Amino acid sequence: MIEVVRIPVLEDNYIWLAHDDVSGETVVIDPAEAAPVLAEADRRGWRIGQIWNTHWHGDHIGGNAAIKAATGCLVTGPAAEAAKIPTLDRMVGEGDVVHIGAVAAHVLEVPAHTAGHIAYYLPEAGIAFVGDTLFAMGCGRLFEGTPAQMWTNMQRLAALPSETIVYCAHEYTQANGRYARVAEPDNQAVIDRMREVDALRAQGQATVPTTIALELATNPFMRADSVETLARRRAEKDIFRG
Template identity: 75%
Template structure:
């Protein structure tokens, strides 16, 4: 059995999270969605971790902005969605649904989850019960539909919902409190949402991150994952886009 992965959170920009994933046995480290390079390189140096790879979930600059500088500093290879290769010039490997990406003795399955962007992917490590979802699934929320449809997002969230309930979900932004405020409007009678929002308020007041989440927690409190169909998700997404609470 390969060693358990070590995962470190690196805050960046105003509300981004970059993830450093380290495999102790091989001493390989990958960076998930580097918004910028400097904090990533500093954290890796502080921990004594050698960066060997970068995994991108989609092309947006707040997920790829650090690629070039990290690659130049470390020689890391960059993996990302084949469907968005034209928008990620630093890519070394283009991946699609069904491909696998290795980190030491671990393998991540590539899942195509388009909607936020047309070629968005996620990385699922089934042996660790961990999934890196970029901007598809958030704690109590989902990504905006910039390049895809509500039907795609609904299908993606239902697919993620079928992962083991204890699966840890690593998204790329600290949006939980604002998402929770909307969730209370979408499902005002959901006591699990109300309790979670209070917990999130306390955590954020103390400067504590609310990510990762779990599939089980999202099934109980995420109004987008809990949408009955694509039409309901579309209506909720439109309401959330306009929500000022």
């Protein structure tokens, strides 16, 4: 129903193209840069109609202006961060719904990494674009929020159907997994997953997207049993050099 294409840019960012075969519409999620996006869409013969931003950081909105100028697309992003995203056409928050073709994407407010961070959940397609809130085996740094907010985010995302495919915006899995082995040294699922991750990275392959089920089994932040545990793990991960 929705085809999602990964575009690696910068050092470890992923831009996502989501394409609806029925309507022919394409959405760009968190474009750090414009040129690779325009080139990939052109190569596939896809028409870019929208950009969806999850938060204001430059490595998520840096391509907005040039893509908008080239395609005339509509830019959607968090209302709470509108002052920091000058290219926004449509400001959204919790409970709002946007569409790619006829497929609905529900906006979830997931603040902590930034104060107004949002995610886009497409239940019909079984996918979610989570920006820098949930990573494979990790979560975003708490630049503008609190451990309690991130705890709430983890619980909300954990409640999505386990088969939900999760598209995060960075290739952080290997570093996150090294910490996960320290946080939960007896978790065999973490050990097994890291064998796969290390093998993929050795071949230069991506380790995302992930799934809610996989994160429930191996992500020390989603698996934290309290706000206090998440706060301690986040503080440890911030200085972890393993």
